[in-house]
Amino acid sequence: MRYEVIVIGAGMVGTSIAWHLQSHNSQVLLLDKKPPGSETSYGNAGLIQREAIHVHPFPRHLAELIRVLPNQNTDIRYRWPAVFRYHQALLKYWQFSAPSSVQQIEKEWQTLIEHCTSEHQEMITAAGAEDLIRRDGWIEMHRDENKLKAAILGAENVLQQGIEHKVLSITQLKELEPNGNFDDFIGAIHWSNSWQVSNPGALVKAYAKSFQEKDGAIGECTVKEIRPEGDGWQVITDLDTFYSDDLVIAAGPWSNQLIKPLGYDLPLFPMRGYHQHFETTPQNTVNHSLVDMDKGFVMGPMQQGIRVTTGAEMTTIDAPKNFDQLNAVLAFAKNILPLNQKVETEAWAGSRPCMPDMKPVIGAAGKHSNLWFAFGHGHQGFTLGPITGRIIEELLHNKPTVVDIEPFDAQRFSNA
Template identity: 50%
Template structure:
């Protein structure tokens, strides 16, 4: 059976764009080796980050670089083999983080982030998934006044420029919102127009069910080969071959495995994250998602327990797990909240697909008719899935995209 479109990858991005294509009347097959939302989209912090209008830049000041060098921080760690494997992309990442280059990237990146909640709302309603979403924002907590003041200046600028809404909480106001917190934090920024999700994997599954209700098909199988045919594309899998006029690669950090055989060399590199769920002692509760900004971890009250997520680890996609970063975060987190026993048999790990200019790749391939790209969202695939889905749907259907797509085309990496 020949379909209009095959979407390869059933994370938040792939599932969202499959939904938007089916909504436009296309026959769509969504393919992944696992159930929708069971890879990277499963293990994130569960925040739809309306406030994240500025991407994570590579640190350029010497003081920060010297703090990172001993490789003992919670927010960022590195593995020598990972640094070596991604040497050129990381150099480009550093270069794009220079003030002038970064200033040009921010409004392009923000053009996507600013639409994240409204595009999620479309899919939340279609999926009947309101019970999974909280719309009371999240908290970024601080330990020192200097860093608190610096981040408040950024927040005020982002509110004026990008509509990021926030409230300032001193120690007393923070304690009123989270009475079981210790006194380690002096205050917080409450991002009030960001949303949170109590089970990120379940939200992706709900979106997949909405896609299915539109007539879309889901095939859980291992994909082996993608080749162009005289009439379109053929995907060979463990359960057979599937043909379509067009195919979309939404395979996150695994996209390189599909790009190289087709002759595309894009400078993607992975950032790994870890999480663990915990019980709470003595009936204590956490009511909001809470980031310890200066330590570099986040605590989230999920359905499965209090989820502790680490910062980033620069390593290879296949590199062995190193749980020291999670252990260090746990030790500090237990000073903030009365965390109890671990609830998971072992820590979860997942990799984020990052591009050196901090922007995703969204749009048609330059050398193959009917091949489309939707990957490289870095830390924000969960946030940006629905807007990416809408944009791919608009482009594939010949509609004018609501965002200028020039900054997100793969051709910007022509020198790789």
């Protein structure tokens, strides 16, 4: 069959793109090997982070590098095969993490983040998904006084950007979350205008259902190859061959393997995260997601139970699971809340697509007409899916874009 647009990748980003295009009179086919919201978009902290105006640079100070090197931290771990495989991308990451570069990158990054809640709201309303959303923010907890002071100063400096917060004493934190043990903490920040989602995968599925209600089509199959065909595209899958005028690659960490045969080699690298659910009881019920900033993990209320998510593991996308980082995190998490009964027999693991300059790739591919890229959102694909969908729709339909897309152009990498 032929469609006006085929979107490959049914995570938050790809589903949002398909939804926006279908909403603006394109006939769209959304393809993925699994149902919408089943991969990276399923396993996240469930936060739509309006406050996430800062990127995460590569450690550049000697003390920070020394901290990371033993590979025993709960926030970041690495495997040497991945370091060797992605060493060129990691070198670029280190270069882009110079303070002068980060300052400019964050200005560009913020043009996307400022639209995250408003763009999600349009899709939430259309999808009838209000029951999945809580608009009471999340809590950033600190164990170190100097880090807390720095975080408070940073929060005060972004008030003019519409980001709301309240500094909490431990007494105030305990009032909000009476089941928590916060003896090891000295204070917290409540980010009040970011949103919580009680089931991230279900929100993507709700958006996908809304897309189908607009007569959009979904195909559950594995894409084997993409080929230019005249002015359009041929997409060969394990089930059928599909044709389109335009093609959008939004396959997250799998994007590079689709586009490399066409001559693209972007410095995309995966960062893995793990999560485990625990049964919710009257003794461990919490009202907000709690983020331990010093240990680098999130624990929050989900439909499936209390979800504990790790920071990042630098590894290859197909490497076996290694639960050491998660187990280290759980030792701290169980000291905050009583987490006794696991929900899953095995913890979930998935990969986030990262770019060395900490910005996503959004826009025209460059070497081929009617080919579009939308991947590399790092930890914020769930937050930025809807604004990315809007931008791709505007580009594909030759409209003025809501943000300047030049900073996110694929061609910013010379070998692209």
